Amino acid sequence: MRENFEKNLEELKSKITEMGELSIIALERSVKALKTQDVEIAIKTIEGDTAIDKLEVEINQFAIWIMAKEAPISRDLREIIGVLKISSEIERIADFAVNIAKSTIKIGQTTSLLEITHVEKMKDISIEMLRKALQSFLEENMVLAKEVGDLEDEVDQCSRENYKKLTTYLSEHPEETNQLVQLLFVNRYLERTADHITNIAESAAYLIKGQIYDFNS
Amino acid sequence: MRENFEKNLEELKSKITEMGELSIIALERSVKALKTQDVEIAIKTIEGDTAIDKLEVEINQFAIWIMAKEAPISRDLREIIGVLKISSEIERIADFAVNIAKSTIKIGQTTSLLEITHVEKMKDISIEMLRKALQSFLEENMVLAKEVGDLEDEVDQCSRENYKKLTTYLSEHPEETNQLVQLLFVNRYLERTADHITNIAESAAYLIKGQIYDFNS
Numbered sequence: 001m002r003e004n005f006e007k008n009l010e011e012l013k014s015k016i017t018e019m020g021e022l023s024i025i026a027l028e029r030s031v032k033a034l035k036t037q038d039v040e041i042a043i044k045t046i047e048g049d050t051a052i053d054k055l056e057v058e059i060n061q062f063a064i065w066i067m068a069k070e071a072p073i074s075r076d077l078r079e080i081i082g083v084l085k086i087s088s089e090i091e092r093i094a095d096f097a098v099n100i101a102k103s104t105i106k107i108g109q110t111t112s113l114l115e116i117t118h119v120e121k122m123k124d125i126s127i128e129m130l131r132k133a134l135q136s137f138l139e140e141n142m143v144l145a146k147e148v149g150d151l152e153d154e155v156d157q158c159s160r161e162n163y164k165k166l167t168t169y170l171s172e173h174p175e176e177t178n179q180l181v182q183l184l185f186v187n188r189y190l191e192r193t194a195d196h197i198t199n200i201a202e203s204a205a206y207l208i209k210g211q212i213y214d215f216n217s
Numbered sequence: 218m219r220e221n222f223e224k225n226l227e228e229l230k231s232k233i234t235e236m237g238e239l240s241i242i243a244l245e246r247s248v249k250a251l252k253t254q255d256v257e258i259a260i261k262t263i264e265g266d267t268a269i270d271k272l273e274v275e276i277n278q279f280a281i282w283i284m285a286k287e288a289p290i291s292r293d294l295r296e297i298i299g300v301l302k303i304s305s306e307i308e309r310i311a312d313f314a315v316n317i318a319k320s321t322i323k324i325g326q327t328t329s330l331l332e333i334t335h336v337e338k339m340k341d342i343s344i345e346m347l348r349k350a351l352q353s354f355l356e357e358n359m360v361l362a363k364e365v366g367d368l369e370d371e372v373d374q375c376s377r378e379n380y381k382k383l384t385t386y387l388s389e390h391p392e393e394t395n396q397l398v399q400l401l402f403v404n405r406y407l408e409r410t411a412d413h414i415t416n417i418a419e420s421a422a423y424l425i426k427g428q429i430y431d432f433n434s
Binding site: 069071073172185188 | 281284285286288289294298305384389391394398401402405
């Protein structure tokens with residue numbers, strides 16, 4: 001029974017890792033599409049989301065099956081609940097990549113103004129955060145979980161600077177309204193992406209320490 | 218055993234109703250604050266979110282406790298999973314009210330430009346949708362679930378019109394950039410609110426018919 005449970009849990013965790021990798025690809029792709037205003041890559045990002053959604057459904061069904069079958073308690077239950085929460089966070093992170101891709105399509109064929117923002121930096125930090133957050137959960141590493149919280153502050157700082165820069169530029173270049181508004185949305189999506197990655201680190205901390213953490217404040 | 222299960226399920230459902238009522242209050246309040254640029258009401262909306270978050274945690278813990286204790290199968294399990302999904306959707310809907318309140322605070326004391334948008338109409342339709350979606354789940358009413366999907370199309374239409382109006386106004390009134398950008402965010406939040414309410418109707422349809430529906434397309 002115990003052995004079975006461990007085996008099932010390992011399978012759940014490997015699916016979480018797979019979801020994480022797919023969402024990192026989605027984030028990379030979406031920002032690349034935005035930078036080069038490449039609508040085809042944007043469409044690829046949107047299409048790739050189906051696999052991530054499918055994985056989330058699989059994880060949910062598998063976790064529920066385990067709960068129904070083995071009625072885990074205390075730490076085991078916390079671990080399964082953690083997997084459920086994390087898969088739903090990753091799904092939302094991937095949705096933000098889809099939103100960025102949709103913004104790219106709305107901007108259309110034009111010269112990208114991305115270089116006036118920290119969007120690429122935010123994407124890089126977010127990917128670093130996601131790797132650390134997942135590793136902290138899978139290896140029960142509290143140090144990594146805390147690092148995620150620190151990195152989130154950097155993303156927030158970038159986001160505030162982007163907001164100022166984009167709105168200032170907007171008031172001076174009304175002819176670029178459409179692209180600038182979409183970039184303001186992208187800025188918001190990446191800020192939210194970092195929030196959700198921080199939630200993963202908080203789930204990891206909850207598993208490790210058995211108490212609720214708030215790395216957002 | 219059966220009687221116990223039914224009683225527990227009723228309690229879960231009454232908590233869902235309570236969450237729904239609180240999030241309707243939050244939506245009403247947030248748009249009122251935005252309309253009158255009343256920062257105090259905005260702060261009240263943000264503070265009110267704690268009660269909604271707390272209810273979601275209670276529902277989650279209670280549902281997990283029922284699953285661990287009674288290991289429900291087939292329809293009973295679908296009902297509990299439905300409750301879990303719906304509570305997480307309501308929590309997100311309430312978060313959008315908080316986001317609207319935060320936008321109100323960012324806009325600050327100024328003359329509201331809300332009347333050039335359909336924001337209040339979107340809020341009214343969303344509240345109607347939420348009532349119908351919850352009722353469709355609680356009373357297993359498929360007709361109501363479908364009506365939610367139709368109403369979502371109206372919200373999407375409002376959202377598209379708002380986007381056009383606000384960006385056009387923005388390119389003509391750069392001095393109002395800050396407020397207009399925040400109103401563009403609010404427009405997005407309400408569009409997303411309607412999406413999440415539609416997810417509730419889909420959960421209801423899944424419970425009633427045992428198959429997955431997509432009212433979004």
